[in-house]
Amino acid sequence: MADRPKTGLAKRDTRVSIMRGLHGRCPNCGSGPLLSSYLRVRDHCPVCLEKLRKHRVTNAPAYVTIFLVTLIMAPFLTFVFVQFHPDPLVLFTIFAVGCVGLSLYLLPKMKGAIVAFQWARRLYGFAEPK
Template identity: 45%
Template sequence: MSQATDISPDDRPTGRAMLRGARGRCPACGEGRLFSRYLKVADHCPACNEALHHQRADDGPAYLTVLIVSHLGAPLLLASFIAWRPSAATMIWSFGIGAIVLSLMLLPIMKGGMVGLQWARRMHGFDDGAARR
């Protein structure tokens, strides 16, 4: 028989943790800054001292960012070409710069959301001692 734990899945709501992370805040308390630099996750939350060094976002945020940017850019590229027929150089420059700017804006949001998801689901060392029983 397995021993019942006193931890319910509702004690770390996934949506709230992901929103906090996407805003660049600690998924546990929502107060401390999640990032110490642009994409560098802080080792510990400065407000609640939650250990954040366990995160393993790896390539997930970059993949999601590329997915979103390309799905937004492709229809806009086609629509602007049909509507205005700009030169190839104009389209390369405008959509290239747009893709870079949008990617740089979305990367920390995606990474924070992924760290929040990992924290809420107790992945990669984010579980506390009672969850290991």
């Protein structure tokens, strides 16, 4: 087996970085905040000064959030409808509020996780200059 060329770059643990991103923390140090507002990524970490603004997440957090909300709410909706037979307007109201609330909760977490994944894998703007 041939050895990989040594690039001199420090290894970044993807799992740890994603967990830090899910918690809204800097993927590098885990101490500084990743987001400056609801969905705005900071230019740099105030603790370790890691540049964070180089990300390119676009619509990925929204797609992942929609997938997770559907995965969570669809079986629950089916269960409630079959077990309790609620009025359709009540069912719609409760699940609409639930879906919106869950989406608003998960969206910044997914954005943090995707930014952290890009940082850990050195994707897009996080790649070191050669």
